Amino acid sequence: MGNFLTRENYKVELEIFEGPLDLLLYLIRKDELNIHDIPISRIAEQYLEYLELMKMLDLNIAGEFVLMAATLMHIKSRMLLPPSERPESDDEEPEQDPRLDLIRQLLEYRQFKEVAQDLHTLELEQAATFARNEEDRSLVAAAERPLAEVSIFDLLDAFSEVFRRTAEAPAEEILGDEVKVADKMREIRELLQHSEVVGFLDLFRPGSTRMEVVATFLAMLELIRLKAILAFQRRLFAPIELALIP
Amino acid sequence: MDDDSRLTTEHEAPEVIEADAVEVADVEQPRLDDEAATPERVRAGVEALLFVSKHPLTLGAVRRALADDVKMTETEAATVMEELRIGYLRDGRGFRLVEIAGGYQLRTASEFAPYILKLLKEPREERLTQATLETLAIIAYRQPIVKAEIEAIRGVDVSAILQKLLDRGLVRVAGRKEVPGRPFLYETTRVFLEHFGLKRVEDLPHLSELRAADPLQGKLDLK
Numbered sequence: 001m002g003n004f005l006t007r008e009n010y011k012v013e014l015e016i017f018e019g020p021l022d023l024l025l026y027l028i029r030k031d032e033l034n035i036h037d038i039p040i041s042r043i044a045e046q047y048l049e050y051l052e053l054m055k056m057l058d059l060n061i062a063g064e065f066v067l068m069a070a071t072l073m074h075i076k077s078r079m080l081l082p083p084s085e086r087p088e089s090d091d092e093e094p095e096q097d098p099r100l101d102l103i104r105q106l107l108e109y110r111q112f113k114e115v116a117q118d119l120h121t122l123e124l125e126q127a128a129t130f131a132r133n134e135e136d137r138s139l140v141a142a143a144e145r146p147l148a149e150v151s152i153f154d155l156l157d158a159f160s161e162v163f164r165r166t167a168e169a170p171a172e173e174i175l176g177d178e179v180k181v182a183d184k185m186r187e188i189r190e191l192l193q194h195s196e197v198v199g200f201l202d203l204f205r206p207g208s209t210r211m212e213v214v215a216t217f218l219a220m221l222e223l224i225r226l227k228a229i230l231a232f233q234r235r236l237f238a239p240i241e242l243a244l245i246p
Numbered sequence: 247m248d249d250d251s252r253l254t255t256e257h258e259a260p261e262v263i264e265a266d267a268v269e270v271a272d273v274e275q276p277r278l279d280d281e282a283a284t285p286e287r288v289r290a291g292v293e294a295l296l297f298v299s300k301h302p303l304t305l306g307a308v309r310r311a312l313a314d315d316v317k318m319t320e321t322e323a324a325t326v327m328e329e330l331r332i333g334y335l336r337d338g339r340g341f342r343l344v345e346i347a348g349g350y351q352l353r354t355a356s357e358f359a360p361y362i363l364k365l366l367k368e369p370r371e372e373r374l375t376q377a378t379l380e381t382l383a384i385i386a387y388r389q390p391i392v393k394a395e396i397e398a399i400r401g402v403d404v405s406a407i408l409q410k411l412l413d414r415g416l417v418r419v420a421g422r423k424e425v426p427g428r429p430f431l432y433e434t435t436r437v438f439l440e441h442f443g444l445k446r447v448e449d450l451p452h453l454s455e456l457r458a459a460d461p462l463q464g465k466l467d468l469k
Contacts, residue, residue, distance in 0.1 A: 115452055
């Protein structure tokens with residue numbers, strides 16, 4: 001599927017700082033799942049869908065994503081066995097839930113994500129005060145800060161919705177003019193110069209082909225990477241909106 | 247407007263000197279000697295130090311700077327700071343005295359941030375992203391820590407982010423861990439404390455839970 005946008009045509013070098021644990025926590029939060037009792041089949045299935053999406057878009061996927069996919073499949077297979085038939089562990093520990101290590105890792109990471117929010121609040125408060133002759137500091141006042149920024153997973157989630165609803169293009173269209181990501185980048189900029197804030201869905205014209213939809217999405221990612229535009233949500237899981245960064 | 251304010255200063259200045267001259271007539275320059283070292287003058291002296299300090303002013307530095315005229319313990323210096331802090335608050339000044347990164351600093355009141363941002367037209371510095379904040383949090387709460395340990399918690403490579411933190415001076419190398427490969431250990435810096443307005447690392451929120459806790463805390467709903 002990724003073949004209509006070749007490397008020569010365009011490759012988005014978006015640095016993805018989120019890892020597989022971020023994706024798992026995202027999925028858990030999104031469906032309000034109990035982190036202490038993760039439905040592993042369901043999570044594994046959704047995880048693989050996101051992985052496929054990232055592959056299709058030819059994003060730089062860290063090797064850790066693939067490793068985690070294998071881990072999830074392994075846990076899933078062990079869950080299918082009744083406890084008595086699970087392979088014995090070397091040490092003589094009591095029967096252990098196959099999910100235990102993963103859950104522990106997720107909980108620990110989630111704690112750090114939470115205190116990162118606390119640090120963010122402290123940072124905002126501190127950014128609003130100034131010392132004399134201060135060099136090298138953030139001059140971004142609290143009021144200027146963007147609202148909650150979105151993660152790559154929010155963007156992928158929104159994109160997959162659009163992509164699913166877009167019909168496969170008739171064969172002759174694929175043979176026609178190729179869609180250039182650079183053109184789409186210009187279009188998005190123009191759109192945002194007209195209206196300051198644009199909803200994510202408004203980027204995609206009705207009747208767009210899948211090729212256009214993918215090109216538009218890649219163009220948007222590239223503009224985010226270049227810090228030309230900002231994607232944000234007004235609250236958790238609210239619709240994604242875009243604005244130019246002045 | 248500048249001229250006006252200069253005139254006012256020139257006009258008022260002689261009166262101040264006159265008032266001082268009554269007490270210290272035989273001294274060319276007012277000194278903080280035993281006679282003149284009233285609480286008011288000590289306070290003013292400390293205020294002068296705060297005014298010129300580029301970095302948070304420590305109590306030790308205050309004690310040393312005043313040592314020729316006033317013998318002062320750090321506890322006494324802390325009391326002077328507290329008096330200044332309360333005084334600024336009471337008088338509704340445009341700045342506050344805050345305790346930060348192991349010292350004291352005059353900082354503008356946050357309500358005036360919009361004015362200051364208009365005045366200073368410097369380019370805005372990139373703020374810390376979520377991924378950067380998370381990496382920094384892991385270092386702050388588990389310091390000193392090696393890169394592999396950070397990556398074990400975040401589940402992803404942190405090289406680029408770590409480099410950014412080092413470049414910005416928020417983190418530094420604390421030494422090497424005596425394990426095979428002798429990897430670098432990382433810790434947070436004074437710049438880190440200043441960036442987040444913390445007095446010391448011990449003031450990080452939720453420190454006790456995060457320092458080395460087992461996040462499970464025995465409440466797993468295992469079936």
